[in-house]
Amino acid sequence: MYRYDEFDARFVRERVAEFAGQVARRLDGSLTEDEFKPLRLKNGLYLQLHAYMLRIAVPYGTLSSRQLRQLAHIAETYDKGYGHFTTRQNLQFNWPKLKDVPEILGLLADVEMHCIQTSGNCIRNVTADQFAGVAADEVEDPRPTAELIRQWSSLHPEFGWLPRKFKVAVTGAEHDRAAIKVHDLGLKLKRHPDTGEIGYEVVVGGGLGRTPMIGKVIRDFLPRAELLAYLEAVMRVYNSEGRRDNKFKARVKILVHEIGAEEFVRRVEEEYAKLDGPTVNAPVEEVERIAAYFAPPAYEALPSVSILLDQARAAAPALDAFVRQNAFPHRQPGYVALTVSLKPVGGVPGDMTADEMRAFADIAERYSFDELRVTHAQNLVLPHVRQDEVPEVFAALKAAGLATANAGLVTDIIACPGLDYCALATARSIPIAQEIAREFSDEAEQRDIGPLQIKISGCINACGHHHVGHIGILGLEKNGRENYQITLGGDATENAALGERLGPGIDAEAVPGAIRAIVSTYLERRQHGEAFIETVRRAGLDPFKTAFAEVIREAAE
Amino acid sequence: MTLITWNGQAQSQFLAVETAEALAAAEGPVIVPLALARAALDGRRNAPLGLLVANDASPDDIAPFFDKVELIAIAFPSFSDGRGLSLARKLRRAGFTGRLRASGPVIADQFADCLACGFDEVDLPEGVAARQPMEQWLKARSTVTSHYQTGYAHGASILEQRRAGRGGASS
Numbered sequence: 039m040y041r042y043d044e045f046d047a048r049f050v051r052e053r054v055a056e057f058a059g060q061v062a063r064r065l066d067g068s069l070t071e072d073e074f075k076p077l078r079l080k081n082g083l084y085l086q087l088h089a090y091m092l093r094i095a096v097p098y099g100t101l102s103s104r105q106l107r108q109l110a111h112i113a114e115t116y117d118k119g120y121g122h123f124t125t126r127q128n129l130q131f132n133w134p135k136l137k138d139v140p141e142i143l144g145l146l147a148d149v150e151m152h153c154i155q156t157s158g159n160c161i162r163n164v165t166a167d168q169f170a171g172v173a174a175d176e177v178e179d180p181r182p183t184a185e186l187i188r189q190w191s192s193l194h195p196e197f198g199w200l201p202r203k204f205k206v207a208v209t210g211a212e213h214d215r216a217a218i219k220v221h222d223l224g225l226k227l228k229r230h231p232d233t234g235e236i237g238y239e240v241v242v243g244g245g246l247g248r249t250p251m252i253g254k255v256i257r258d259f260l261p262r263a264e265l266l267a268y269l270e271a272v273m274r275v276y277n278s279e280g281r282r283d284n285k286f287k288a289r290v291k292i293l294v295h296e297i298g299a300e301e302f303v304r305r306v307e308e309e310y311a312k313l314d315g316p317t318v319n320a321p322v323e324e325v326e327r328i329a330a331y332f333a334p335p336a337y338e339a340l341p342s343v344s345i346l347l348d349q350a351r352a353a354a355p356a357l358d359a360f361v362r363q364n365a366f367p368h369r370q371p372g373y374v375a376l377t378v379s380l381k382p383v384g385g386v387p388g389d390m391t392a393d394e395m396r397a398f399a400d401i402a403e404r405y406s407f408d409e410l411r412v413t414h415a416q417n418l419v420l421p422h423v424r425q426d427e428v429p430e431v432f433a434a435l436k437a438a439g440l441a442t443a444n445a446g447l448v449t450d451i452i453a454c455p456g457l458d459y460c461a462l463a464t465a466r467s468i469p470i471a472q473e474i475a476r477e478f479s480d481e482a483e484q485r486d487i488g489p490l491q492i493k494i495s496g497c498i499n500a501c502g503h504h505h506v507g508h509i510g511i512l513g514l515e516k517n518g519r520e521n522y523q524i525t526l527g528g529d530a531t532e533n534a535a536l537g538e539r540l541g542p543g544i545d546a547e548a549v550p551g552a553i554r555a556i557v558s559t560y561l562e563r564r565q566h567g568e569a570f571i572e573t574v575r576r577a578g579l580d581p582f583k584t585a586f587a588e589v590i591r592e593a594a595e
Numbered sequence: 596m597t598l599i600t601w602n603g604q605a606q607s608q609f610l611a612v613e614t615a616e617a618l619a620a621a622e623g624p625v626i627v628p629l630a631l632a633r634a635a636l637d638g639r640r641n642a643p644l645g646l647l648v649a650n651d652a653s654p655d656d657i658a659p660f661f662d663k664v665e666l667i668a669i670a671f672p673s674f675s676d677g678r679g680l681s682l683a684r685k686l687r688r689a690g691f692t693g694r695l696r697a698s699g700p701v702i703a704d705q706f707a708d709c710l711a712c713g714f715d716e717v718d719l720p721e722g723v724a725a726r727q728p729m730e731q732w733l734k735a736r737s738t739v740t741s742h743y744q745t746g747y748a749h750g751a752s753i754l755e756q757r758r759a760g761r762g763g764a765s766s
């Protein structure tokens with residue numbers, strides 16, 4: 039993984055000093071609260087319902103064991119002993135004190151981490167496929183691109199005061215696990231069909247929130263070397279022309295929507311023609327320098343099938359279930375990537391205690407080349423595990439309470455913090471996730487239902503990405519009561535689609551039953567091994583609407 | 596108004612005028628809105644002229660005056676509106692070599708970025724200036740010593756410094 043050189047290290051230290059100065063200047067009155075707010079947000083510091091919240095960047099979701107241990111230390115020393123992984127592969131601490139923040143930032147800098155641009159109206163922390171460098175369907179590892187963008191976007195002198203936040207995601211694979219079509223800007227690494235040269239498909243104007251939109255392709259093929267200059271052109275058009283009169287219409291998706299994708303492309307290309315690309319772009323040596331950090335680890339040459347693992351699985355059903363559910367094929371023979379679920383039934387999706395972090399750091403160090411990943415589904419990944427060692431890893435995970443075999447299943451629920459923490463929330467999301475998980479706690483039943491993504495947001499800002507959940511749940515407030523809208527058919531992958539509402543909103547108590555009714559409808563209708571989302575696509579919404587209406591009728595009686 | 600330049604506080608020579616009448620009455624260097632630019636040039640005394648432009652003005656409308664004015668001031672309606680930074684870049688790229696001023700309630704924390712985008716100075720309303728004295732501006736200017744982005748006026752970028760470290764190999 040990437041390691042800071044002297045420049046990166048100094049840069050992050052200087053940013054810590056800058057922020058410490060900003061805190062001091064707020065305290066002595068040099069900065070008003072209005073002036074300080076965007077400055078603290080740009081450094082990931084929010085004021086939540088009960089306390090400050092600090093959001094730490096996990097660039098493209100890659101961490102080392104040492105970094106995770108430091109996060110455990112911070113959780114214990116400055117928080118209540120746990121952290122929360124978010125849908126943008128970041129980590130949040132919910133209880134830090136303002137006075138401790140500069141010190142926490144120093145501890146992060148010690149392990150090459152920071153909070154730069156994890157919030158605010160700027161280019162946010164860049165996300166990527168959690169199986170980068172692992173997936174067989176990958177044209178190229180997206181992380182060198184993401185790292186280049188991390189550097190380029192950090193304290194950008196021109197694009198720090200955008201109309202609104204700007205989120206970038208990168209994928210290098212055919213199957214899109216980074217949800218690039220619902221980001222402000224998405225990049226997909228691809229090969230030019232004629233020349234074989236590597237470049238990018240560029241997608242702009244996707245996003246969720248109160249006006250969900252699927253992004254539009256604005257460049258079919260951008261040569262790799264031109265990346266930064268082209269991004270500069272996109273950002274300059276957005277910075278100059280994005281709406282600033284209404285914060286709900288300020289995202290780039292609204293600009294693209296209002297002027298049309300064609301006109302947006304025309305403006306970007308006009309700007310691109312004017313700027314001095316060769317100056318802006320990273321030299322090829324720099325691109326190679328970064329890429330070298332992401333070279334594959336020193337794998338052993340192994341047979342592609344592990345007899346040892348096969349035998350262990352045959353003897354231990356729990357191990358077998360874990361592997362079947364949480365293993366992801368590795369491109370390197372004899373290895374496998376393991377998803378480690380942070381969604382035990384009854385737990386808070388994405389929460390991890392300091393003890394769990396330490397235990398997990400040890401496992402990653404010993405069995406996965408000292409590397410781990412954070413997924414946008416709020417889980418973790420051990421990217422490079424020897425198949426032979428999976429039984430040991432499973433035992434170690436189990437001992438740490440981290441062996442929940444539900445990756446991608448109905449209980450692997452994405453939920454935003456909601457009313458338990460968030461100042462903007464209109465309803466709770468975490469307890470809803472917990473209730474649904476309890477409803478489907480039977481593991482055999484979960485496996486029978488198969489892949490099914492439930493995503494929950496506690497208000498229309500949609501941090502839980504409910505629009506692109508196979509089943510989406512949006513918590514609103516109606517006549518002083520929490521009220522939940524259920525959508526169906528959303529998809530965040532290359533088949534990106536927004537879910538449609540099944541009917542009127544329902545009470546919190548009715549949600550698990552409604553999900554049960556939807557799942558039963560699927561089980562009745564599914565044809566030969568169809569996954570949930572496939573049945574929804576084929577059968578349409580009607581049968582689900584009928585079942586949902588029945589739930590509402592019963593609730594009314 | 597308080598003027599802050601790279602070196603510290605300075606005195607503005609220019610008087611801001613907003614109407615044709617005020618323009619007629621003014622002596623010495625003035626700053627006029629873009630709409631009065633023609634009138635100001637036609638009735639020119641020899642005093643230097645500055646232009647005040649909105650942050651959404653088109654560079655094409657301003658370019659004809661590049662060699663006729665000494666200063667262009669871009670209005671910052673609020674510190675959180677970053678359009679002026681992009682406009683500054685565009686004016687520099689289009690060839691304006693005179694003085695470029697950010698005019699409005701910019702904060703010290705933005706000074707380095709303003710300079711990097713091509714501004715020479717910031718003209719502050721008294722409220723901000725009183726809270727954020729000149730020393731804060733000079734400190735903010737140099738807290739972060741190197742940046743990643745190439746092509747901005749903040750010295751050699753980190754990418755360029757790395758390249759130099761590699762022995763200046765060209766791409």
Ligand code: SF4
Pocket residue numbers: 454455456457460461462463464495496497498499500501502
């Ligand atoms: S969706 Fe709403 S409630 Fe949930 S985290 Fe985002 S802003 Fe808060």
